[in-house]
Amino acid sequence: MRWFALALLLTACASSGPTASAPAEAANDVSTGGEVRIIHPQAGANLYAEVMHVSGTALAVSNERFVLRLVGPDSAVISSHIVEAQQDGRWQVELLHGYSGEPIEVVIEALPVGAANQQLYDVVTVMMAGIQHRPASPKGGIHYPVPEEPVGGEAIVVNGAFSALPDSVFWLALIAADGRLLDERQVKLHNPYHVDLMPWSAELATSGYAGPAEVRAFVRAADGTAWRALDSVAIVIAQEAG
Secondary structure (H helix, E strand, C coil), rough: HHHHHHHCCCCCCCCCCCCCCCCCCCCCHHEEEEEEEEEEECCCCCCCCCCCEEEEEEEEEEEHHHEEEECHHHCCEEEEEEEEECCCEEEEEECCCCCCCCCCEEEEEEEECCCCCCCEEEEEEEEECHHHHCCCCCCCCEEECCCCCCEEEEEEEEEEEECCCCHEEEEEEEEEECCCCCEEEECCCCCCCCEEEEEEEEEEECCCCCCEEEEEEEEEECCEEEEEEEEEEEEECCCCCC
């Protein structure tokens, strides 16, 4: 596959054995020589592809280079890679990590090159497993708000996770009890390999409405009409939050 071929160009160096890792705490001060942020994947992602796409930003990093590594259980380094930031401060890599086992928790760490104190720039925790361990229907959907829980304010936060959506795009709608559309938003997932279960978050405006309502997630057909329901949650919108 094309993404697999691209991954071979950026194959991470596999660790020959367990290596002590730094504590899972982010730090950004003068001793680290700049700031690095991991934007993708987001914390809580479930990754099944043979390749991991990691991207973010880097500011004032020494020699515009830093180390990105994957640390599994018992502080074992699964792979390590030196990343060079672009002139605009962005960076991205595709890591052929070589892990194909059962689901494990993995910490993605960004740290200075040759840092004696192993101080971290940033960390993100994800779940990783071989593609053979991916459920036939990964458990995705709307995780918050939960059914019948009162929410309120000018906007409500909605979050969840989805996998294998057409073009990695779906829509969220907030519907009043009388069927009136209060708000609708398009949500774009960052899911370059399609098979991963990626978290998402969005806001829906309540438009001054209070009472029973429904949050719907769905995909659209090419003609723009609603095509397939993904999930829905019945909620109660209060006049004020909390």
